[in-house]
Amino acid sequence: MSSFFLQTIFNGILAGCIYALFAIGLTLIYGVLNFVNFAHGELIMWGAYFLYFLMDRPLNLPLSIAFLPALCLTILLGLGSDRFIFKPLRKASRLTLLITSLGLSFFLRNGAQFFWGAEIRTYGFEIKRGMKLFGVSITPNQLAIIVSSTLCMILLYLFFYKSRMGKSMRAISDDLELARVMGIPSDRAIQFTWIIASFLAGLGGILLALDTNLHPGMGLINLVKAFAATLLGGVGNLWGALLGGMIIGLSENIAVLLLSPGYKDAIAFGIMVMMLLIRSSTIFWPKE
Amino acid sequence: MLEVYDLYSGYGKIEVLHGVFLRVSHREIVCIIGPNGSGKSTLLKSIFGLIKPYRGKIQFMGLEISQKDPEEKVALGISYIPQGRNIFPSLSVLENLEMGATPLRDPLKMKKAIQEIFDHYPLLEKKKRLKAGSLSGGEKQILALARTSMIKPELILLDEPSLGLAPKVVDQIYREIDLINHQGVTFLIVEQNARKALRLAHRAYVLDLGVNRLEDTGEGLLQNEEVKRLYLGG
Numbered sequence: 194m195s196s197f198f199l200q201t202i203f204n205g206i207l208a209g210c211i212y213a214l215f216a217i218g219l220t221l222i223y224g225v226l227n228f229v230n231f232a233h234g235e236l237i238m239w240g241a242y243f244l245y246f247l248m249d250r251p252l253n254l255p256l257s258i259a260f261l262p263a264l265c266l267t268i269l270l271g272l273g274s275d276r277f278i279f280k281p282l283r284k285a286s287r288l289t290l291l292i293t294s295l296g297l298s299f300f301l302r303n304g305a306q307f308f309w310g311a312e313i314r315t316y317g318f319e320i321k322r323g324m325k326l327f328g329v330s331i332t333p334n335q336l337a338i339i340v341s342s343t344l345c346m347i348l349l350y351l352f353f354y355k356s357r358m359g360k361s362m363r364a365i366s367d368d369l370e371l372a373r374v375m376g377i378p379s380d381r382a383i384q385f386t387w388i389i390a391s392f393l394a395g396l397g398g399i400l401l402a403l404d405t406n407l408h409p410g411m412g413l414i415n416l417v418k419a420f421a422a423t424l425l426g427g428v429g430n431l432w433g434a435l436l437g438g439m440i441i442g443l444s445e446n447i448a449v450l451l452l453s454p455g456y457k458d459a460i461a462f463g464i465m466v467m468m469l470l471i472r473s474s475t476i477f478w479p480k481e
Numbered sequence: 482m483l484e485v486y487d488l489y490s491g492y493g494k495i496e497v498l499h500g501v502f503l504r505v506s507h508r509e510i511v512c513i514i515g516p517n518g519s520g521k522s523t524l525l526k527s528i529f530g531l532i533k534p535y536r537g538k539i540q541f542m543g544l545e546i547s548q549k550d551p552e553e554k555v556a557l558g559i560s561y562i563p564q565g566r567n568i569f570p571s572l573s574v575l576e577n578l579e580m581g582a583t584p585l586r587d588p589l590k591m592k593k594a595i596q597e598i599f600d601h602y603p604l605l606e607k608k609k610r611l612k613a614g615s616l617s618g619g620e621k622q623i624l625a626l627a628r629t630s631m632i633k634p635e636l637i638l639l640d641e642p643s644l645g646l647a648p649k650v651v652d653q654i655y656r657e658i659d660l661i662n663h664q665g666v667t668f669l670i671v672e673q674n675a676r677k678a679l680r681l682a683h684r685a686y687v688l689d690l691g692v693n694r695l696e697d698t699g700e701g702l703l704q705n706e707e708v709k710r711l712y713l714g715g
Contacts (some may be wrong), residue, residue, distance in 0.1 A: 357579070360572065364580045367569040374529070375562060375586045375628075376555035 196328030209442025210342035214397035215419035216434035218390035224366030224429035225386045234416030235301035240267040240395025241402035271391025306409040313408045329434035334403045418461040424468035488537035490527040497523040499691040513683035514675040516643040520691040521671040522701040529561040558635035570614025581628030619650035636667045643674045
């Protein structure tokens with residue numbers, strides 16, 4: 194029983210790592226650009242499909258070679274959506290941005306369905322037996338999830354607290370107008386924000402698809418979890434997003450001990466609804 | 482140094498300034514007083530370029546700047562300190578100064594400028610690791626002033642520096658402004674709390690309903706019966 198419980202905790206942390214990657218990107222965009230990007234989930238999904246595309250016929254690239262180009266393509270998709278969609282709307286109201294991002298989300302989801310169909314796919318690796326560690330089974334993919342997300346957190350910390358660009362992004366997230374007044378170049382910081390958010394989304398999407406599978410709807414469901422994590426941690430708060438992701442991952446997996454696994458997704462939804470009831474006013478309308 | 486000529490400005494269709502004239506000479510402290518809603522803050526925002534004026538001229542050191550962006554004006558040597566929220570609350574005091582040093586570009590110069598600020602304000606150095614949001618109102622205003630004077634601007638546009646501060650703290654802020662002015666920085670200050678500002682100002686304007694009403698030396702306006710009655714509360 195105790196090893197079963199340990200396995201549950203481990204699965205929770207694993208899911209939490211991935212949710213945290215998604216939530217940090219989402220909260221970053223919110224902090225800097227002040228809107229909830231509902232198309233963030235599609236960056237997650239396209240990241241996974243970009244890798245699938247590179248590893249599938251006719252290219253047949255091995256994972257080690259296809260991995261980085263897939264991330265670069267995801268970043269390009271993020272930068273492109275800013276350049277051609279969100280940048281022209283920089284001065285638009287939050288409601289406009291919200292609806293635009295919803296539209297983009299539908300467009301990208303159906304785009305993926307157009308190319309690859311709606312069915313569930315995998316990268317076609319054989320399922321590897323996990324190694325046993327303190328009675329917990331860990332597959333190499335799961336190890337990769339833990340290692341790469343920990344590495345990401347360390348790099349993000351160094352970036353945001355030690356580099357000038359990172360500090361500028363935090364300043365802009367605090368107060369965009371004041372940052373402009375002080376001559377902090379906001380355009381470059383905004384581009385950097387998209388690069389980081391898309392990178393984290395793509396990485397998380399690929400890791401998730403390696404551990405489970407791919408389908409066009411994977412973005413939406415994970416967006417909900419990232420959103421719930423973001424709300425839990427306080428919108429715009431990076432470490433809150435990390436913590437929120439962990440809490441969602443853990444509570445989902447622990448709840449499976451009590452409920453049928455079919456209700457797993459309801460946990461994140463429940464937390465989201467609860468947080469929206471408590472603090473909705475701060476999310477969709479200006480922080481004053 | 483700064484000349485505003487027949488300036489019309491506002492927000493969208495709502496015109497707030499209906500032809501304002503203003504002149505600020507090198508090394509002066511010029512104060513604009515006037516009641517709430519008279520367009521004082523709008524005037525500063527228009528000069529800095531946060532709002533684009535409808536028409537009229539703004540000249541800075543002989544250059545027409547009325548349609549330039551804030552970024553260009555910072556590069557020309559104009560700095561603006563907004564009222565109320567004028568620091569980054571979630572950044573540390575040191576990080577606030579680092580951000581303020583952005584226009585200096587060279588990392589060595591930035592370091593030196595920040596060290597000079599710390600030498601001058603030991604209190605800020607003592608609290609450099611703290612979040613700026615945890616400072617007191619007066620300390621925040623000092624931080625905003627320090628961060629702005631650090632890049633050695635020619636002209637500082639200062640919006641309501643005394644807002645929400647205790648009288649003793651206001652005195653301290655004005656002493657700092659005086660000190661920075663003696664280092665050669667020109668000030669254009671907007672104040673509702675007019676007495677203290679007028680005592681310090683070389684010249685002052687009264688702005689009401691978007692047009693100039695009066696212009697005099699600071700002392701002159703302080704003695705003016707009409708100003709006393711209408712704008713200084715008796």
